[in-house]
Amino acid sequence: MATFLLELVSPERLLLSRQVEMATIPAAEGEMGVLPGHAPMIVTLRGGIIRVRENGAETERLFVGGGFAEVSPERVTVLADEATPLANLSRAEAERRIAEAEAALREVTAEDTEVKRDAALERVLSARSMLDAAQAA
Template identity: 70%
Template sequence: MSTFQLEFVSPEKLLLSRPVEMAVIPAAEGEMGVLPGHSPMIVALRGGVITVTEAGQVSERLFVAGGFAEVTPSRVTILADEATPVAQLSKADAERRIAECEKAYDEAAAEATPEKRDAAMARLLSARAMLAAAEAA
């Protein structure tokens, strides 16, 4: 099966750079499966799990808290704010993060502008996705 180059980078390091068959990306408006030859896109990511398929099997599952992805027919670049392999996620961490985000959201909802509220909401949703991923693992 044909492949494309997947590059997965976080601000602190290059996590992955190799040819893969398929990647499922949690785009802002829904999960998006990318196969070789995809039309060029730039998408924002929400919190979720990126699933990488190689040789017909799921080879990597990584949780991202948010970020961007650039898709071209021959290459996909994922700029993740923060990335953790799903197996290393901890439920306790996720729950703590949800609690923090809920507090921040309540504060933002009380006085901040709609943009700030949306940003806080996005963070909260990302934390919830982290918990869901941790529970599934």
């Protein structure tokens, strides 16, 4: 089957760079399955799981906390804010983050800019999806 190059990088390191058959990425406006030859796109990501398919089977599942992805016919570059293989996620860590993010959200007042409110809400959602991902692992 045809393949494309999937690259997954976080600010701290390059996590993945190889030919895959399909990748499912959690785009901000809905999960997106990418196959080779996809139309070029730039999307933002929300917290969620990236699934990788190689040789007809799902081989990798990684949690990303948000970020961007650049899709072109031959390659997909995911710039993740943070990325962790599902197996390494800890529920305690996720719960701690939810608590932190929710506290931050409570502190946001109506006077703050919309961008700020959105960012706080985004953080809570990302933390919750981390917990979901941890439970799914």
